Amino acid sequence: QVQVVESGGGLVQAGGSLRLSCTTSGRIFSDYDMAWFRQAPGKEREFVAAIKWTDGTYYADSLKGRFTISRDKAKTTGYLQMNSLKPEDTAVYFCAVAKFVRIAARGSDYNYWGQGTQVTVSS
Numbered sequence: 001q002v003q004v005v006e007s008g009g010g011l012v013q014a015g016g017s018l019r020l021s022c023t024t025s026g027r028i029f030s031d032y033d034m035a036w037f038r039q040a041p042g043k044e045r046e047f048v049a050a051i052k053w054t055d056g057t058y059y060a061d062s063l064k065g066r067f068t069i070s071r072d073k074a075k076t077t078g079y080l081q082m083n084s085l086k087p088e089d090t091a092v093y094f095c096a097v098a099k100f101v102r103i104a105a106r107g108s109d110y111n112y113w114g115q116g117t118q119v120t121v122s123s
Contacts, residue, residue: 002026002097003024004024004097005022005023005095006021006116006117007117008020008021008117011120012120014085014122014123015084015085017082019082021079022036022095023076024077029075030053031099032098033052034069035047035048035051035095036069036078037093037094038093039094040088048060049068049080050105066083082119090120090121091119092117092118092119094114094115
């Protein structure tokens with residue numbers, strides 16, 4: 001069993017930055033892929049970014065240049081650095097992990113999810 005816990009959300013003004021953390025525990029190994037998704041009120045969940053066990057990274061086209069995904073050397077904690085935040089970035093951000101994900105942006109490929117952390121960007 002794998003546990004996933006997000007942290008680091010909060011309220012920030014437009015143009016500000018936040019760094020989200022995703023801490024995993026349990027039966028997780030260095031060959032797990034990790035991703036961030038978000039869901040705004042009244043909208044479907046959308047892909048934000050992913051990092052493969054090989055350290056390759058993927059981003060939603062609309063977020064490239066503002067968001068950066070990374071992971072520590074042990075590959076049990078991941079991060080999402082969010083810069084130049086906009087009100088439209090307001091959402092609950094979820095971390096997800098799985099072994100050998102085929103399509104990084106496909107939520108159904110991930111079998112372990114956290115409860116989410118709220119990010120609110122004020123204008």
